[in-house]
Amino acid sequence: MAKIKYFYNPNKLDFEKVGTNIWSIVLRVFGFLSASAVAGGIMVFVAYSFIDSPKEKALKRENEQYKVQIRYLNKKINDLGRAIAELKDRDANIYRAIFEAEPIEIKLGKAGSADKYRSLEGFDNTEELIALNKKVDELTIQVSAQSKSFDELSKLAKNKTEFLASIPAIQPISNKDLTRVASGYGYRIHPIFKTHKFHSGIDFTAPQGTPIYATGNGTVSLAENGNGYGNHVIVYHGFGYSSLYAHMSRIKARPGQKVKRGELIGYVGSTGTSTAPHVHYEVIKGSNKINPINYFFNDLTEEEYQAIRDIASREGQSFD
Numbered sequence: 001m002a003k004i005k006y007f008y009n010p011n012k013l014d015f016e017k018v019g020t021n022i023w024s025i026v027l028r029v030f031g032f033l034s035a036s037a038v039a040g041g042i043m044v045f046v047a048y049s050f051i052d053s054p055k056e057k058a059l060k061r062e063n064e065q066y067k068v069q070i071r072y073l074n075k076k077i078n079d080l081g082r083a084i085a086e087l088k089d090r091d092a093n094i095y096r097a098i099f100e101a102e103p104i105e106i107k108l109g110k111a112g113s114a115d116k117y118r119s120l121e122g123f124d125n126t127e128e129l130i131a132l133n134k135k136v137d138e139l140t141i142q143v144s145a146q147s148k149s150f151d152e153l154s155k156l157a158k159n160k161t162e163f164l165a166s167i168p169a170i171q172p173i174s175n176k177d178l179t180r181v182a183s184g185y186g187y188r189i190h191p192i193f194k195t196h197k198f199h200s201g202i203d204f205t206a207p208q209g210t211p212i213y214a215t216g217n218g219t220v221s222l223a224e225n226g227n228g229y230g231n232h233v234i235v236y237h238g239f240g241y242s243s244l245y246a247h248m249s250r251i252k253a254r255p256g257q258k259v260k261r262g263e264l265i266g267y268v269g270s271t272g273t274s275t276a277p278h279v280h281y282e283v284i285k286g287s288n289k290i291n292p293i294n295y296f297f298n299d300l301t302e303e304e305y306q307a308i309r310d311i312a313s314r315e316g317q318s319f320d
């Protein structure tokens with residue numbers, strides 16, 4: 001029910017009813033509607049600007065998930081790349097060197113051509129997606145090349161059972177936790193002369209009396225005390241390979257003796273030019289002293305091989 005309004009008429013000194021004409025009602029209704037519309041508009045604007053609709057929320061969540069997944073994939077792909085690089089390295093440095101096969105060449109081909117990734121253009125994360133896809137394509141090529149190389153090597157290995165049993169393939173002392181490698185092959189500071197001198201083997205430190213083992217099947221070609229090597233043993237493995245074990249406290253093997261891989265040939269000592277008990281170990285191929293690090297493949301996993309390589313490549317002083 002509408003309220004009845006009065007106004008005070010000073011001429012009549014009385015209250016009189018306010019007359020209501022149709023226009024004032026129309027104006028009032030119109031005013032009210034416009035005010036509501038403006039207020040409603042502002043509210044909707046505020047709501048859309050600051051509060052997400054459930055659909056938007058879901059999309060944002062999805063977007064975040066994609067970002068996390070891309071980051072994860074990226075990491076995985078980088079890990080894979082590293083693993084393949086290690087395999088490649090090991091393949092080129094060890095297996096191919098041992099079997100005297102020519103290194104394989106990996107051609108990268110057209111993995112990086114721009115056309116291939118056109119469908120990925122026009123998104124927020126286009127660059128990231130293209131980079132990711134390029135990496136995957138490159139890895140695919142490398143994996144297939146590597147697998148061809150291993151196929152070839154496995155054929156070579158089948159015909160070389162005797163060869164594989166003979167050549168040096170383990171460490172000369174037990175070194176399960178890899179802490180025994182003290183100095184690697186390469187230029188090192190000589191412990192006595194203090195000069196930069198080529199160190200032609202690997203030094204394994206171990207307590208006096210630790211057993212030393214032949215690293216491959218063969219015949220003891222030398223077992224004597226002499227030179228800077230002190231008490232030392234040389235085993236001839238055939239196929240042009242020999243191994244040398246120096247600074248023994250006591251020699252167990254005798255010249256002409258046939259030995260198997262892992263057989264005891266002497267004990268760790270510090271005879272000859274040596275600063276502390278250790279075994280100086282060399283691998284000789286033909287007339288060259290080569291890096292023994294590539295001849296531990298029988299008793300090391302991929303990770304151990306990597307770790308021992310890192311340790312042996314450190315600069316510093318040898319025990320000689």
Ligand SMILES: [Zn+2]
Binds near residue numbers: 203320
């Ligand atoms: Zn040494």
